[in-house]
Amino acid sequence: MSDPGRLLALQRAAAAAPPDLRQRRKAIGRLIALLHESGDRLHAAISADFGNRAYPETVLAELLPTLAAARHAHRHLASWMRPRRRQVALPFRPGRAWVMRQPLGCVGIVSPWNYPLFLSVGPLVDALAAGNRVLLKPSELTPHFADLLARLLAERFDPAEVAVVQGGPEVARAFCALPFDHLLFTGSTGVGRAVMQAAAANLTPVTLELGGKSPAIVAPDADIVRTAHSLMVGKLFNAGQTCVAPDYVLVPEDRLHRFAQALLVEAARLYPRVTDNPDYSCIISDRHSARLREAVAAAAAAGATVLRHPDHADEAGAADRSGRLVPTLLLSPPPDCALMTEEIFGPVLPVLAYRSLDAAIAFVAARPRPLALYCYTDDRRVERAVLARTMSGGATVNGTILHCAQPDLPFGGVGASGMGAYHGEAGFQRFSHTRSVYRPGRFSGFTTMTPPHGVMTRRLLPLMLGRRPGALPLDPAKGSPLETAL
Numbered sequence: 001m002s003d004p005g006r007l008l009a010l011q012r013a014a015a016a017a018p019p020d021l022r023q024r025r026k027a028i029g030r031l032i033a034l035l036h037e038s039g040d041r042l043h044a045a046i047s048a049d050f051g052n053r054a055y056p057e058t059v060l061a062e063l064l065p066t067l068a069a070a071r072h073a074h075r076h077l078a079s080w081m082r083p084r085r086r087q088v089a090l091p092f093r094p095g096r097a098w099v100m101r102q103p104l105g106c107v108g109i110v111s112p113w114n115y116p117l118f119l120s121v122g123p124l125v126d127a128l129a130a131g132n133r134v135l136l137k138p139s140e141l142t143p144h145f146a147d148l149l150a151r152l153l154a155e156r157f158d159p160a161e162v163a164v165v166q167g168g169p170e171v172a173r174a175f176c177a178l179p180f181d182h183l184l185f186t187g188s189t190g191v192g193r194a195v196m197q198a199a200a201a202n203l204t205p206v207t208l209e210l211g212g213k214s215p216a217i218v219a220p221d222a223d224i225v226r227t228a229h230s231l232m233v234g235k236l237f238n239a240g241q242t243c244v245a246p247d248y249v250l251v252p253e254d255r256l257h258r259f260a261q262a263l264l265v266e267a268a269r270l271y272p273r274v275t276d277n278p279d280y281s282c283i284i285s286d287r288h289s290a291r292l293r294e295a296v297a298a299a300a301a302a303g304a305t306v307l308r309h310p311d312h313a314d315e316a317g318a319a320d321r322s323g324r325l326v327p328t329l330l331l332s333p334p335p336d337c338a339l340m341t342e343e344i345f346g347p348v349l350p351v352l353a354y355r356s357l358d359a360a361i362a363f364v365a366a367r368p369r370p371l372a373l374y375c376y377t378d379d380r381r382v383e384r385a386v387l388a389r390t391m392s393g394g395a396t397v398n399g400t401i402l403h404c405a406q407p408d409l410p411f412g413g414v415g416a417s418g419m420g421a422y423h424g425e426a427g428f429q430r431f432s433h434t435r436s437v438y439r440p441g442r443f444s445g446f447t448t449m450t451p452p453h454g455v456m457t458r459r460l461l462p463l464m465l466g467r468r469p470g471a472l473p474l475d476p477a478k479g480s481p482l483e484t485a486l
Contacts, residue, residue, distance in 0.1 A: 004135060004165045004175050008106055011133035014160035015105045018131045021078055027128045028074045030156045031121060032067065038152055039063045042117055045144040049113070051282035051323045057238055062117040065405045069122055072407035072424055073129040080129070080428045086436075091464055094441030101432040103131030105181035110172060110195065112187045113139035113284055114241045114345070119186050119209075120149065124162065126427025132182075133161055137175045140168045141284055173198065180204050182431055186243070188343070189416055207420030207430060209243070210413050211343045212370040216246040216400070217360050217386055219377035224255065227376045227398075228262035231349075232270055234374075234400025236327055239281040240347040244372035244394070244401050247344050250360040253353040260307060260329055260351050267327040268310050274324050282323035283346060289325055292346040295338040296328055304333035304350075357382065361389045369393075369415035374400050393417050 019027070035042075043058040086097040107127040111120035120136055127134045136153075138146035143166075150164035157163075165175055176183060176195045179202040185195045186209040199206045218227055235246050251259045271280045283289040300306045307329040330350045333339050339350050354360040364373070373392035377383055383397055393413040394403045404411055412421025422430045449457045 002165065004137075004171070004178060007135055007159060007163045007165065008178050008180070010160050011106045011135065011163070015103065015133050018103045021081055024077060024129055024131055025074055027157070027161065028070050028077070028125060031125060031128070032070045032074070034152055034156060035063060035067050035070070035121070038148075041148060042145065042152075045148045046116060046142065048144045049116075049142040050284055052278060053238065053281045054279045056279075057281065058117070061238065061242075061405075062115055065407070066118050066121050066125070068405070069407045069423065069427075070125045073125050073428070076425065077129055077428075080425055083437075088438075092438075092440065094443075096439045096441075098437050100435050100437060101130070101429070102435050104431055104433055105132060107132045107134050107431055108137070108175060108178060108180040108183045109134060110137045110176065110183070110185045110187070111139065112243075113141035114238065114243065116142045116145045117149075123184050123422055123427065126422050126424075127431045128162070129428050130431035132431050134163075135175070135178075135180075136162070136164045137172055138164065138166065140166075140172075177201065182207070184420075184422070185209070192418070207422065208413065208418040209411075209420075210371065210416065210418040211243040211345075212368055212413070212417040213247040213340070213343060214244055214370040214372040214374070214392070215364045216249045216374040216376065217357075217364065218249060218251045218255075218259065219357060219375070219379065219382045219386075220252045220255075221379050221382070222376040223378075224259055224262050225266075228259060229266045229269075230376070230399055231374075232263055232266040232327075235349050236267060236270060236280075236347050237401065239283060239325060240349075241281065241284060241345050242401060243343075243345075244404055245344075246349065246372075246374055246400055247370070248340065248350040248352060250352050250354050250363060253355050256331065256351065256353040260331055263329055263349070263351070264307060264310060264327075271309070271327070274309060274326050277324065280324055283325050286323070288345070289323060292325055292344070292348055295342075295344070296330065296348055299330050299333040299337045299339050299350075302334045302337055304337070304339075305331035307331065357385070361386060364390050369413075369417055371413045371417040372396070372401070372403070391415070393421075 043055055046058055047053045081101060083098045083100045086099060088095045088097045109120060109123050116138055120138055124134055124136065138149060146166050150166060153162050153164055165171065176198040182205050183199050184207040185192055189210045189212065192208045192210045196206050196208065216231060231246055231249060271277055274280055296306060309327045325347050327347045330339055330348065332352060333350045339348065354363065369391045371393040373390055373395045375383055375386045375397050387395060391414060394411060396403045403409055408424045410421035410426035411423040412418055420430060449460060
């Protein structure tokens with residue numbers, strides 16, 4: 001069965017019997033076994049889809065974080081599922097109040113191509129931990145991975161629990177229009193708007209993980225070499241095809257050229273060559289590669305200074321025959337060019353100068369809120385100022401992208417970079433309904449104040465309103481009790 005509507009109907013019927021703790025742990029355990037047993041096959045499929053992706057990148061960015069998330073959920077699930085006591089207001093005592101987490105039912109997950117394993121199986125862990133049935137829609141740009149994942153999950157899960165739907169944009173649009181109990185989409189801001197519009201017809205709640213222009217602020221006290229190395233590691237990982245990769249860097253005006261040269265040196269140290277380098281990822285498609293080259297050319301024509309990897313500094317095309325794009329810096333690009341208004345998603349990094357830290361913070365704060373922000377400083381006062389006066393989905397101080405790999409940190413965007421967060425307990429809560437429950441005691445002050453209102457009501461109401469004891473008038477001609485009390 002591959003029809004998403006029929007699969008959803010099958011899962012909705014099965015959702016009438018929510019899984020208990022033991023069943024949920026077994027489901028997560030099957031995912032852990034899948035990752036252990038098939039990690040190499042999953043990498044091979046991903047690398048085939050890209051044209052090349054280094055094995056360590058798949059392990060570090062996909063296998064390890066997904067395994068960590070699954071183990072974290074397996075270990076803490078009993079605690080997450082436990083009902084939580086809530087306080088009972090004085091007029092309703094004695095009584096008990098608590099909240100319980102219940103599965104939403106059927107969850108849809110639309111995952112992107114850049115980290116197809118982490119961004120599909122990661123939220124799948126959270127949704128299964130919350131007791132849901134799940135339909136996955138991987139990107140059509142990673143067909144080898146999508147086909148393998150579908151087969152691996154089918155070997156371990158009944159389609160009434162977990163199933164994969166494959167296809168292109170038309171299938172994706174139909175998928176997002178289904179009446180899920182929750183829909184998670186990871187992708188571009190433009191497509192995210194269309195997803196939200198499609199989900200609105202069914203009042204389906206959505207979690208959008210988008211992207212945007214994630215900035216890096218280099219404070220005046222930051223060490224140039226250490227900062228340049230860190231930024232190049234984060235920027236060139238997966239050839240920049242990372243939603244939380246630094247999208248532009250703000251550097252003190254007097255350090256701009258020194259810092260740019262340090263970035264080039266670190267790029268060459270990480271990747272001594274680009275052509276046929278097995279450690280350096282390819283751009284996912286010719287269309288994306290062409291988009292990046294055109295954006296660089298447009299910025300250069302508008303006056304930006306273009307600096308490339310030292311071994312490829314004179315290559316006008318900036319891409320080799322295998323689809324690898326040369327690491328490229330753009331110094332002082334115009335603010336209205338595509339590289340400064342659109343998410344880059346490639347190994348191209350604009351570097352801009354600032355005159356004061358206040359000006360750098362104001363530059364970031366004046367733009368749409370990004371998915372990530374990076375700050376390089378050893379001064380805690382500067383760190384506090386940057387974090388307090390900017391807004392982003394997440395942040396890493398003196399590093400890049402690492403906050404996303406922490407299984408106990410919520411991951412999500414804000415504003416134009418998305419809505420909602422998941423990972424760990426935040427993911428369990430995202431895919432759960434928090435149900436409020438109250439059980440009254442045999443007697444309480446509130447239950448004694450029922451019509452016909454008499455002396456007891458008149459004596460208790462002042463106490464509830466915080467006044468000294470005394471009777472309140474109940475005669476309408478003398479005003480209401482509340483009016484008299486106020």
